[in-house]
Amino acid sequence: MTDPTVPTRTVDAVVLGAGVAGLYQLHQLREQGLTVQAFDAAGDVGGTWWWNRYPGARFDSEGYIYQYLFDEKLYKEWAWSQKFPGQPEIESWLRYVTDRLDLRRDIRFDTRVTAAHYDEDRGRWTVRTDRGDVVDTQFFVSCAGMLSAPLHDIEGADTFAGQLAYSSSYPAGGLDLAGKRVGVVGVGATGIQIIQTIASEVGHLTVFARGPQYALPMKNPTYTEADQQRYHARFDELRETIPHTFTGFEYDFEHVWADCTPEQRREILEEIYADGSLKLWLASFGEMFFVQEVSDEISEFVREKMRERLHHDPYLVETLVPTDYGFGTHRVPLENGYFEVYHRENVDLVNCRRTPIARIRPEGVELADGTVHELDVLILATGFDAGTGALTRIDIRGRGGRSLAEEWGRDIRTTMGLAKHGYPNLLTTATPLAPSAALCNMTTCLQQQTEWITEAIATLRAEGRSVIEPTAEGEDAWVDHHEEVAGATLVANTTSWYLGSNVPGKPRRLLSYIGGVGTYRQKCAEEAANGYPAFTRT
Template identity: 40%
Template sequence: MNTYDVVIVGAGFSGLAMLNRVRESGLSARVIEAGSNVGGTWFWNRYPGARTDSECYYYCLSFNKELVAEWTWSERYPGQPEMQRYLEFVADRADLRKDITFSTRVTAMEYRDEGWDVSLDSGEQLRSRYVATGLGFLTDPHVPDFPGLDTFAGDLHLTCRWPAEGVDLRGKRVGVIGTGATGVQAIPVIAQEAAEVVVFQRTPNYVVPAQNRPMDPDEIADLKARHYEILAKARAHSFAMPFDAGHGAAMAVDEDERQRIFSDGWARGGFRFLFETFDDLILDPAANEAAAEFIRSRIREIVHDPATAELLSPRGYPYSGKRPPAGHDYYEAYNRDNVRLVDVSAKGAPIQEITPTGLRTADASYELDVLVLATGFDAVTGALTAIDIRGRDGITLKEKWQDGPLTFLGTTTAGFPNLFMITGPLSPFANLPVCIEKNVEWIGAALDHAAGRVVEATEEAEQDWARQTREAVEPTLLTEGEGVHTWFLGANIPGKARGVNVWFGGANNYFRICDENADQGFPGLTLR
């Protein structure tokens, strides 16, 4: 049995950064990756139109100055192929591949004798003092239990498991189920190739255009020169993005000024509309409704058919109550002659079954050659509970979290000694590469502090963190997304415990709390 100081699960952003960090401490490590290459979410999510929703110059790793100096981005929002090339570059430039085992899944982990027995689907077992998981928020696919799904005779594809060789959609009748962040990206690109696209929408989304464009060489040079200044600004932002503050309270200015600021935010694109317009959009219902109505007005301007525009217009839940996507000609796609929108909400015609030749709703049947499921993920906890992880006394992580996840700082959980989670449950939902590197920094420091000893969160510490997480979201409008199945609250998975799964108290505040915890000698952790 091979023995290591640290086994790391996953070779995306998190796993690569963690491997680099434990090497700096002189620890032996092995990364186990299910895919055949590095990349994590960017390896698996190859669907048409897949790209970042955060801008390239802060959606990247910073642990090595050479990574910053030697990589040049081509677009403001890189597509999946470029993101995959970037993470391959990181692995090669930092010489990480030699410690990664590819095409292998961790099936089980059991805590025993002050360490972990890690079982792989190859039949091999590893022994490790510590384990760090880098599984991501959005990893474990959610496939709704549609009656008849297994009878469909056409091609069936999950967006998050899109074939590497691609899918030929020319001349095909394609049905797309789902209009979350993935569907919003995929639908316009699929529509350019397919003969016919039928979009089945349960809940319309607030989509702001990303305003993508090529990166200018002079701009790239300036961003590289200022990278660590930009990183510091991102770490000081509530969502870990290097944005300027908004214009105060939305209702403190007159209507003309409010519309001007919203228009400017729309032109800036993406998350800048949420964060650089006004500071109270997720706090004040009137401010939020003003932003929501501005987006609805833009939908009406863009989409030619009034009935389709109305179906695409979100109502009954606040802007950001669901994770707001960035669009790339999303609304414009519905002006194409080959794209139809079908309302499958409870107020419309819900999906009744998948048939061998297509899909049947409550009031119509649709003949399809290809069915694309953009139906989301068992977010935050799903990838962790999918592994048989057993802590002290044989209790599984799934059993412990059956009423909702409990962690200390989103990184450790009582009863599971020597187990660390990079951006685990109750860690910030924000710009993830920045959050990942701060988590890796804290975990690395905790490992150095432990110096080979058993380290474990106390129950008191994780209960206190759960309380702080609940209190952090209370002043916001984000909990109003439960009725529209937001994964923030676990509300997209039937039977899953409802509750806040991520920290909404500000990434900047979270980073400060982690820094203070490390400076104080890691209170909340026990060593033995």
């Protein structure tokens, strides 16, 4: 038997996760000459795109910007079939990247990291997994993702007698839904994709709507070879533009509300709405995030579009059209025929704000008034413990045995979303207080963060040092800056997973840095250029 206290392997770095960030981080650290071991609980590469195999899963970032931009040949030798590709194609792309860069040999799949403890005397981490690995490593780099800790928050799910699936771990082979009574809980981005995809396939669909969402129509053309060549030819332009925009997309805010007449504003909104992308959210009028009057008018514009497609049905409008928060202050999904689903004879909609779900029973879903909706299949799209959940579910202990789960349970703090005071050589992506915690085209931000981490490690080694850790003062300064920026926006006043509101007891803080992707990138670059003043290095 293996001694659980004796390392089974000694490496320079452990990378947690083999999704978009983890793959690129592994590649960069290997290129630097480090020995690296990556772990992922999934059966193959892909991160969120391996787990989220539910019907209708797809990008709502354009495929040609949701790509790695560090290698022109890697970019141009892959071609998307659609503007917003679906999950199977996305998973194939990530396998293509993995094999092109020969990454598999350093990834251990079907292996969940359960603990990581820092040894102050040795300046190293001991990382343990559910497969018995005990890895001694200098650096522990988290690329676990910001939406990778699913919430299972409805009583009685384990008693359901039919087929039950969580959207976050949907069976790879799918489910046979034809002719069956199917229930979907949740109408967020995931629920919308599932509902619009399966409505025509099932015998009867019951949608349990817990919170209404603004949603924009998606236009998803199929790409010809000429289309693919066109966007390939833009590689240099995209590489120079995308990292510096407000949200890491190719487009940015182009219009100033005060400079336009009411007629011009309407014309601009109509034109951008017709684009069939997230442009209305991310490239119309930036004032919507700061000025209540602007938020109200743009929100009403989107509500009007939604009400029209719901045929102004009072019950559908009440259940599906938001009125208590502004457009863009929550995640905005794209949809394709979603609102029309509710006009089908085989679809029922349950307003769970009127009558909440009490529990799941063997025969179906029971509401607070005692009504039971009998089902053959139940799909739960109930969200995530965003930003923090992936790491708080691991026993991570820093200096003095301090617990990351306990610290984040009291107050969610990081230094630029890249590190945490008290946890030397723990470097992170997609954690709170960086744009990658929600408000960014993920590949844009994850590339930037992994590149920063790679440079920090290279600099440390070149200087003959071995440990990097944020100072308490550096962390305080970043948290104060984050709060100042967030407090100036309407986003900080809403109730959503953006602020951890969907997790009982979670400290309230805007998880994502909202100062802009380009601004964040500049601040990270300045930190490195100035010799890492917010960090100690020994």
